[in-house]
Amino acid sequence: MGLDEFKVRVPSLLWIPLLISGALLFFVDVFQLQYYSRVPVKEFSLDQKYLTGFTINTPGCRIPYMDPFDEHIKKFIETPEVPKCNKGIPALFYSNLTSIVLNYSSLPSYNVTVSELKCCYKAFWRVEPKNDEHDNKIDYSENCIKFSESVNIADEFIQVVCTYDNSIKYKDMFSFVPLKDTSAKVTINPRPLNVLMIGLDAVSRLNLHRQMPKTVHFLQEIEAVELLGYNKVADNTFPNLMPVLTGMTENELTSSCWPSTKHYFDKCHFIWKDYKEKGYVTAYGEDSSWMGLFNYQRRGFQKQPTDYAYNYFNRNSEKEIGNCHKMNVYQCEGARYVYNDLLDYIKKFSVTMDKNNLPYFAFFWGASLSHDYLNKPRLGDDNYYNFFKSLQDEGHLNNTVLIFMSRMEERLPFVIISLPKWYRIQYQRAYKTLERNVRRLTTPFDLHETLRDLLHPFNLTDEYVDREDRKSRGYSFFSEIPSKRTCEDAAIESHWCTCQQSLEIDQNSTVVVEVADYAVEYINFELEGYAQCANLSLEEVLNARLMTHSNNSIVAENTIKDYMLTIRTSPGDGIFEVTIRRSVNPNKLGVMGTISRLNLYGKQSSCITDFHLKLYCYCKKLL
Ligand SMILES: *[C@@H]1O[C@H](CO)[C@@H](O)[C@H](O)[C@H]1NC(C)=O
Numbered sequence: 147m148g149l150d151e152f153k154v155r156v157p158s159l160l161w162i163p164l165l166i167s168g169a170l171l172f173f174v175d176v177f178q179l180q181y182y183s184r185v186p187v188k189e190f191s192l193d194q195k196y197l198t199g200f201t202i203n204t205p206g207c208r209i210p211y212m213d214p215f216d217e218h219i220k221k222f223i224e225t226p227e228v229p230k231c232n233k234g235i236p237a238l239f240y241s242n243l244t245s246i247v248l249n250y251s252s253l254p255s256y257n258v259t260v261s262e263l264k265c266c267y268k269a270f271w272r273v274e275p276k277n278d279e280h281d282n283k284i285d286y287s288e289n290c291i292k293f294s295e296s297v298n299i300a301d302e303f304i305q306v307v308c309t310y311d312n313s314i315k316y317k318d319m320f321s322f323v324p325l326k327d328t329s330a331k332v333t334i335n336p337r338p339l340n341v342l343m344i345g346l347d348a349v350s351r352l353n354l355h356r357q358m359p360k361t362v363h364f365l366q367e368i369e370a371v372e373l374l375g376y377n378k379v380a381d382n383t384f385p386n387l388m389p390v391l392t393g394m395t396e397n398e399l400t401s402s403c404w405p406s407t408k409h410y411f412d413k414c415h416f417i418w419k420d421y422k423e424k425g426y427v428t429a430y431g432e433d434s435s436w437m438g439l440f441n442y443q444r445r446g447f448q449k450q451p452t453d454y455a456y457n458y459f460n461r462n463s464e465k466e467i468g469n470c471h472k473m474n475v476y477q478c479e480g481a482r483y484v485y486n487d488l489l490d491y492i493k494k495f496s497v498t499m500d501k502n503n504l505p506y507f508a509f510f511w512g513a514s515l516s517h518d519y520l521n522k523p524r525l526g527d528d529n530y531y532n533f534f535k536s537l538q539d540e541g542h543l544n545n546t547v548l549i550f551m552s553r554m555e556e557r558l559p560f561v562i563i564s565l566p567k568w569y570r571i572q573y574q575r576a577y578k579t580l581e582r583n584v585r586r587l588t589t590p591f592d593l594h595e596t597l598r599d600l601l602h603p604f605n606l607t608d609e610y611v612d613r614e615d616r617k618s619r620g621y622s623f624f625s626e627i628p629s630k631r632t633c634e635d636a637a638i639e640s641h642w643c644t645c646q647q648s649l650e651i652d653q654n655s656t657v658v659v660e661v662a663d664y665a666v667e668y669i670n671f672e673l674e675g676y677a678q679c680a681n682l683s684l685e686e687v688l689n690a691r692l693m694t695h696s697n698n699s700i701v702a703e704n705t706i707k708d709y710m711l712t713i714r715t716s717p718g719d720g721i722f723e724v725t726i727r728r729s730v731n732p733n734k735l736g737v738m739g740t741i742s743r744l745n746l747y748g749k750q751s752s753c754i755t756d757f758h759l760k761l762y763c764y765c766k767k768l769l
């Protein structure tokens with residue numbers, strides 16, 4: 147692989163087909179080249195030119211560099227409408243760490259005086275599901291406790307109701323972080339690092355830079371490390387987060403601890419169990435939790451998986467006071483943004499743990515801000531910025547590894563890791579190695595190994611970091627990831643592999659038409675047996691690209707070629723992206739990975755429940 151080869155191919159890479167769909171992914175960021183030029187990666191600093199055009203450029207993987215603010219992309223960036231929670235009526239109460247407090251400035255919106263209002267609160271909590279029930283059961287205390295201007299709360303989750311003249315004037319939900327018996331009172335010596343994982347669903351690395359520049363800039367200021375080659379291993383959230391949390395693929399999970407969607411997840415070994423065993427307090431929580439990781443068309447857990455679990459609060463809160471529903475999510479709970487409620491909870495959690503000197507492992511995931519709309523995350527930039535800044539300013543990152551991450555939005559999600567400064571100094575080798583891996587191909591399996599390493603942060607000595615005995619498909623970010631690593635080595639399905647070069651080819655050529663017809667046939671075949679879905683036909687090929695693998699021998703032999711097509715079908719105008727492998731001699735076509743739907747299907751597939759097929763089905767009744 148000579149330099150000449152790179153030069154020839156670069157220009158063709160800069161044009162990306164997916165603009166139409168808003169799949170603004172795939173691009174590699176101009177920012178990193180500036181901000182990360184300090185990264186001491188030897189083989190690149192020798193010749194800057196070598197880097198031009200690539201974000202990852204190793205013998206095993208090349209990922210093209212692209213400008214997130216490219217002219218083609220810029221026109222798709224816009225500020226969406228700001229949701230008006232509760233039709234603009236403000237919340238009557240707010241909460242702090244321990245209390246709910248009347249907000250006097252909100253009173254005018256309620257047309258009442260304090261003395262006229264009758265308010266009471268009652269606790270609610272998770273109830274263990276029985277037999278085949280879904281894990282979304284809650285129960286309320288019978289007793290509604292009266293109060294007026296403020297009240298100290300010892301419960302975890304509460305509902306507040308205020309009436310006037312026997313009609314409900316105000317209903318709200320608040321969550322708290324009381325200490326629990328289960329919160330280990332063990333003090334581990336020396337005090338280990340907390341692990342705080344915060345996810346933002348469906349945001350690529352480049353879109354994060356476009357949407358949340360203030361947040362990104364802040365994380366750069368605290369010298370967090372951004373992994374530039376973090377490539378997803380499979381299609382959507384679940385199969386990309388299971389590797390992080392369990393180290394297993396979806397199939398391995400199925401064969402080891404979770405036989406089917408009818409089973410609970412209790413038997414699976416989530417990483418938080420290891421932390422629990424070491425005496426950490428554990429927490430897990432999502433917003434939009436009706437479509438949560440373990441709940442969307444799945445049963446959830448029988449026993450609560452972590453000491454603290456926010457989902458049960460969120461589920462009930464969205465059900466009772468959710469508003470401003472758009473596409474798949476409630477944007478507001480009462481007068482508050484749903485994502486803000488989650489951030490407030492995370493803040494309460496980390497403050498409480500730090501105050502009580504309890505080490506913790508926490509995994510939080512927000513979807514309400516970023517799901518469905520590429521431009522919505524920008525509405526949360528200030529809030530995320532303020533949130534991270536307040537954690538930092540109040541010292542809550544002093545002893546915490548912060549992992550801010552996403553999954554998918556196609557292939558390259560973001561992962562940003564912040565380590566406490568004293569730790570970076572004391573464990574310099576580990577930190578330098580993490581920095582070196584910024585420009586290596588990395589995966590969710592690696593993140594899992596990293597979490598395993600963080601279980602014993604004081605063992606990450608030079609000898610440990612440099613050890614050579616690793617055999618698993620995952621590498622901790624605290625050990626050098628081989629530059630020879632290919633997608634195959636890293637267990638990244640070929641369809642999701644970004645380590646490729648691609649050439650735009652004539653979308654009217656015989657071979658492209660043949661391959662596109664095959665794709666539609668394949669979709670129709672998938673829909674066979676679902677009489678309610680219309681047979682699709684090919685309307686047009688929007689874009690066709692010939693992929694060439696970093697493994698040149700495949701290409702050289704010229705027997706296998708991967709075509710990545712964007713096609714439009716009718717009825718319904720579905721836009722799909724598919725990678726099809728065509729081999730000659732024998733002549734064979736096959737779909738690689740899964741077919742992605744690039745535009746929204748909305749109500750088109752309401753006649754079918756299978757969530758894979760929803761992507762394809764156009765209900766006949768709409769014809
Ligand atoms: C919360 O608010 C209550 C009532 O105003 C106050 O007494 C308490 O000090 C506040 N707690 C914190 C941690 O700010």
Ligand SMILES: *[C@@H]1O[C@H](CO)[C@@H](O)[C@H](O)[C@H]1NC(C)=O
Pocket residue numbers: 236237240249250251252
């Ligand atoms: C109190 O209400 C006012 C007006 O509704 C709002 O601007 C303010 O942020 C609220 N204060 C708190 C602490 O929630």
Ligand SMILES: *[C@@H]1O[C@H](CO)[C@@H](O)[C@H](O)[C@H]1NC(C)=O
Pocket residue numbers: 235255256257
């Ligand atoms: C308060 O009164 C005004 C005027 O009577 C009315 O328009 C408004 O809807 C009332 N607000 C509430 C929250 O009842």
Ligand SMILES: *[C@@H]1O[C@H](CO)[C@@H](O)[C@H](O)[C@H]1NC(C)=O
Pocket residue numbers: 540541542544
């Ligand atoms: C966090 O670290 C900073 C700088 O070392 C120090 O000034 C501050 O007191 C620490 N805060 C806490 C809560 O430990």
Ligand SMILES: *[C@@H]1O[C@H](CO)[C@@H](O)[C@H](O)[C@H]1NC(C)=O
Pocket residue numbers: 602605
């Ligand atoms: C970490 O280090 C301690 C003390 O040196 C040792 O006992 C322990 O086995 C190590 N743990 C791992 C997982 O390497």
Ligand SMILES: *[C@@H]1O[C@H](CO)[C@@H](O)[C@H](O)[C@H]1NC(C)=O
Pocket residue numbers: 652653654
């Ligand atoms: C492919 O064919 C369509 C319709 O005949 C035409 O509009 C389009 O320009 C052609 N594209 C190329 C790249 O030749």
Ligand SMILES: *[C@@H]1O[C@H](CO)[C@@H](O)[C@H](O)[C@H]1NC(C)=O
Pocket residue numbers: 666667670681682683
């Ligand atoms: C569905 O479309 C395919 C082409 O993709 C065609 O071969 C097949 O005959 C059609 N089936 C029906 C039932 O119309």
Ligand SMILES: *[C@@H]1O[C@H](CO)[C@@H](O)[C@H](O)[C@H]1NC(C)=O
Pocket residue numbers: 632634697698699700
């Ligand atoms: C490259 O592809 C060839 C042919 O399929 C295969 O034999 C070889 O193992 C691959 N090499 C790597 C490094 O993936």
